[in-house]
Amino acid sequence: MKKALWGATALTLVASTSFAGGIDRSGQGVNILFEEGNYAQFTLSRINPDVNGKPAITGAYGDANNVAQGYNQLSFGYKHQVNDNWSVALIADQPYGAHVLYADGPFSNVGSGGALPYNAQADIDSRALTFLAQYELGNGFSIHGGARGVSVKGLIEAGDGRLNADSDYNWGGVIGVAYEKPEIALRVALTYASAIDVDFDGSISQLVAPGTLAPEMPTDFSVEFPESVNLDFQTGVAANTLVFGSARWVGWGGFNLTTPGLAGDIEWVNFADDTTTYRLGVGQRLNDQWSVALVAGYESAGTRPSTTALAPTTGSKSIGVAATYTSPTNWVVSGGLEYVIPGDQSVQVSGGAAPDLQFNDNSAIAMGIRIGYRF
Template sequence: MANHLMKTTALGLIAACAFVGGAQAGGLERAGYNIDLLFDPGQYTFESGVVYVAPQRKLENVVDEDASDSTMTTAQGYSDSTTETENYFVPRIGFKAGLTEGLDCLADYSQPWGVHTNPGADWVGAQQNIETKVDSDNYALTCSYKFDAGAGQLRVIGGAFYQEVGGFKERQVVTSETLTALGQTTTGVGRLDLEGDGYGWRFGVAYEITEYALRASLVYNSEVKLDNITGTLDLTEIPFVGGVLTNPLFGQVTDVYGSAVMPDTVELKLQSGIAPDWLAFGSVKWTDWSQLQRIPFFAEGTTTEATALELAYRDGWTVSGGIGHKLNDQWSVAGSVTWDRGTAQGFGSQTDVWTFGTGVSYTPSENVEFRVAGALSLLTSGSSGEVTVDGVTYGEDVSYDFGTDLVAAVSTSLKVRF
């Protein structure tokens, strides 16, 4: 009974609830890292899924605080409120194989990091951000070897992954009012495009007692050093005007370079049967987002800073717990609650997030499983303005407030065992 419960509820709905619940975590997290498929009892198992997330973060009482670059105001027709976020999809796919007795391997593709904000060009804070988008692609191979240890089995986990990260940012560098006064007809919008890649590794251990549907796992995922980020800074919409607009990069496209580090993570996961057909699960994860503070980019061939991305993150903590129940041999349900500590430190809108998720699993045969999960998240209220972190000032250009907002998400997946 417990073994069947672990196959259906534990390996199905826990993963589904975690995936849909973690899609609105702090920092640049989208799906994060998930190797739950490695524990599937089938010899060969294929799984694919996608989550759709619809966040609704609205910024209000926006004020352009920096008069040095021409203040944008509501009197000029700009709005002091805007919706910051964009809806997005996150896919994943994986194939697990039992190679020999005790040896399992998982090959998977995921998108662990990403963000898409699009407040537009018509709000008072356009000189801070018009649109920012970051995407990632992660290709991983993870293996484990398990052996008898006491009443259960101990599993040693190791793997490596290759990661590509890219994106762009647009902002209003010079206001249209300033350009019009100078007799110019360009938009004044600048665009930064970047891409980089790197490698990481993971190591962990897990202990399982199948009879009680019990499993405890601890996995460390290393940082990914993006040592050679390259891209372009397009300032062709800001003309060089001697005596007024004198930045030598204005009016041209400049190749730029820089470096960054995607965070390492540590995650502890627990699950156990607590009664016939009932199972409890939980997890705690730490993410080293504080590595991402101010990221400068330099003009190619020089050490002259051309621009920078300002994030000022603090470390993230995610705590989750839930209950799963097997209704019969075909249907199981589960529910979860997740708290994610916001990474913002008074700059930005990434405050604490509470997520309430639920899922349904349908298993028409022991070889096929369909899952659907949904979640509703509460983005807690706060404000953004000028702050100093480690001696560096952020947010001196724009200030704003935001209330408690909602995020809706839905996840679907299919698992096939051979």
């Protein structure tokens, strides 16, 4: 049951963080450690949001349309069974990201009457390498741990100016414990990942007057990407039926990006809330080759109004389906589709002096494919 079902249940998590708190994207799972034998997988997902804002008072200013931009997510994982007690794994993924663009509305060049010499945006990407080892303690218990390196680059254009920066890899730790009972497909895994201080080098052009940027100057700064805790579980509940789920907590509260400016520090991003994201699903094996899964997700809303126009939604609800085909030649192919409802949010246009820009009744479609091979 474990081998036939897990591909489908895992792929329903592909888009689980497409609208998670902060700038969480991949969920940084370690489930590849629990695959049988030697195993490699490649995952590609696509997230297409539809996020639009309207002024609280009709006609106060223009709408902000298609603010959240579509993006792709790639990941690769390899697990090697060294012997009966030891296994190791490598995971390459994209844990953080933001793709927000105000092409119209009050935060655009035209909508601001030229006060902004650009359309406000955030275009942030990341890469991570995670090296893990797992040791079987006996009686179903195991421990796992290792190191995770993160590299981030991005562009922010906002009311304070333009910031463009990137980083080399900076490192943190991962540690966890798990319990398994294969005869009923039971597994519970708890994983902690430390915070990582990421050191950036880049340039800043400060907005010194409406429509006017100061000359570009170099800047360097550090940002602490938060610690996290993942709890994953699964258990058989009937013949060929699996119940599974997860809870992920991330310490986004207090996440801050601040750089020196011409007349004092500039705060570009400041998140006010930690986030906890929940998933619960059921998987069903149809035969030796096919299995399917259904999963629901929930994350509670954070502070309203938003502390930044670069976070136009808060919290989410989702429903997803997935199917997996396991070939007689050890190939495993999964496909999944998820419908996400981002939580409503509002953004103050000018320090609260102007009506809020309200983002209500938005949605996103996420889809993914995973190809794995056992050897």
